[in-house]
Amino acid sequence: MSTTTDFKRRQITGRGIPVPGNDIDTDRIIPARFLKAVTFEGMGEHAFEDARKQNPEHPFNSPVYQGASVLVVGQNFGCGSSREHAPQALMRWGIRAIVGGSFGEIFFGNCVMLGIPCLVATQADLEWLQKAVGRSPQEPVVVDVENQQVRFGDRTIRATVPDGPRNQLVGGTWDSTAVLLEAGAAIEATAKKLPYVAGY
C-alpha cells in the first residue's frame, strides 16, 4: 500500500518534451480504435500514434525526448472527448506533469484524478520554454505545483493551477474515492431531500 506521502504532488522534476500547436484533441492523443481495450495497459505505446506515423519528426518519435516527463503544449490541449485513455496514454508513456496555455476541461479533470498536474502559463513563456527545452533537452524542468512556478535553467516562469485541484495535488487527496466516502450517510441524506429521489 502507498502512503499518503507518495500521493503528494508538490514538485515534479524531469526532462521536458515540447509538443507545439493549439487545439490538440484527445482523438489525436489516442485514436478511438485503441479505446476498445478493457484495460489501460499498453496504452503508452499508442500515444499520438497517428500523428507520429504521419510526422516522423513528431517529438514523441525523437530519441532525445525519450524518458522525458514534463510535457509542454499550447492552447486548449486535450479538447474533445472525455476519454481518460488520453491522459492514461501520456502517463504510461512517462508524462508526470503538463505545462500549457489552456486545457480541455474534462482532460484537465482526468489528469487531476491521475495525479498529473496541468499548469497554465502565458503564450510568451510557453514559446520560450518550448524553445529552451528544444535547445537543452537533457536539462531538467522543475514543475513547482505548490508555488505555481516552472523553473528551467536560470529562469522561472509563473504557471498556475486553480486552488481546488492544486490543494488536491499538493495535499495528496487527488485519488478522491476515499475522500468522498468520508461523507458517509450525508450522501444518502442529500439524496433523500431531492424530490426526484424522495418521490414527487
Add this chain to the structure above:
Amino acid sequence: MARTLLDKVWEAHTVRTLPSGQTQLLIGLHLIHEVTTPQAFQMLTDAKLKVRMPERTFGTLDHIIPTTDQTRPYADPMAEDMAAHMYRNMKDFGLNLFDMATGKQGIVHVIGPELGLTQPGMTIACGDSHTATHGAVGAIAFGIGTTQVRDVLATQCLAMAKPRLRQVRVDGRLARGVYAKDVILAIINQLGVKGGVGYAYEYAGEAIDRMTMEERLTLCNMSIEGGARFGYVNPDATTIDYLRGRPYAPQGAAFDRAAAWWKTVATEAGAAFDDVKRIDGAALEPIVTWGINPEMSVGVSQRIPAPESAPEAERPTYREALAHMGFEVGQPIKGAKIDVAFVGSCTNGRLSDLRIAAEVAKKGKVARHVRALIVPGSQQVATAAEAEGLPEIFQQAGFQWRKAGCSMCLGMNPDKLEGREMSASSSNRNFIGRQGSPTGRTLLMSPAMVAAAAITGAVADVREILK
C-alpha cells in the same frame, strides 16, 4: 436575490465542501456505456467496493456495436470482449442495462431523454463528453473520465468546482433550412472552441424558446465543442410536454407535482450571469465546417477563409487544416465534393433529424460516387421511423438504413471512413482521424444539409432543394 438554475441545482446536490475547497456533488443519474467503464468496474472490484446507488445507474451499448448485424459474438474480437465485460459488470453489480433485447438500446444521450430518465433539476454524469446533451431538459449534465466513473459508482458523488455561468442568447427566428445544428455551430464559431472553458452555458432567447426538445438536445450536445462542459436550457412548457408519458418520468398526479417542481428550478428573472453573449439567430444560414475543429466553419454561401483572417496564434492550425482538408483559400464551400454522407450520432440521430433528412431524400437519389448511411440514434427512434415509412424513402433514394449505434461518428465500430474520403456528417467532431481513417476528412453540418450533399454529391445549399 434572483438565482440561476445552476445555483439551485448545484446547491441542492451539495453534500459538503471538501477540504480542497471543491464541492462534493451528488450525482442524481449516472449513465454508463461499454467503452469508458470496464476499467472503472475493475477498480471497484480491486477496492472491494459496491455500487452506491444501483437504482440511479443505467447502462447501454452504443460505441462499439456494428450497425448491420448486431448478433453476438461480434466479428471484432475486441468489440466482443468489451460487450462481454459490459454484460458481466452490469450483472455482477446489479445494474439496469438497456441492451438490444429490451428494445430500448441506443446511444446513451438519445435514450436518456427518450426514456424520461433525464429530468429537470437533476445532476447527470456519464463517461462521455457529450453528456451536456441532457442539459436540454434543464439538468446539470456533464462528461467525466473513467476514474471519475469509479467515484460515481462507488460514492454517487464527484469532487467538482462550480463553473462560471455564461448566458448565450440567440435572438430572432431561424430561417427555413436553418436548424439547431447551425445555431450551435455558429455559437462555437463566434465564441471559439476554447471560449467556454470554465463555463456552463445557459442557452436562452427567442430562437431557443421556439425550439422543440429534440432541437435543444442537438444544441446542448455540442456545448463541449465550444469548451463548455455544461450547457442547459431552462425547463418550460416544451420540456414538460416532452416528458409527459415517458416510461421513467413520473406518472399521473405525480407528474403534475414533478412539473410544478421543475418550473421552480428555472433561472429567475433578473438573475446575474458571469457574462452574456448574443447571437442573431435570424441572420444565420446553413453552416458547414471546413477545418479540423468545430470552430472552423462558414455559411454555405461563403468561401474557405485565409489563415491571415485568424488571430496570429491560430494561423498554424488554419494552415494545418487547409493541408489536411485539401482546400484552397477562397474556394467556395458549396460544391466541395463528398464521398460519404452520414446522418446519425448523439447530436443528430433523433426522429426529427431523420424526418428532415427523408424530406430532402425525396428530392433526388444519392449520387453514384457517394456512400450514404442513415443510422437511428436508438431502437425506439428506428421503430418510430419505420412506422412512418422513413426507411423505404431512404432506401429508394439509395441511402443505407442501419441499426442504432454511434456508427461513423467516432471510428470504434465497423463504420469508418477509408483513406482520404470526404464525409458530410451530422455528427459533432471534425478532428483529424475522428471518423476512423487517420487521413479521412469531415464536414460537419445539419442532417438536412447532409442529405442535400448526398443527393448532390457535393456540399449543397439545402434551402435550394427544399424550395
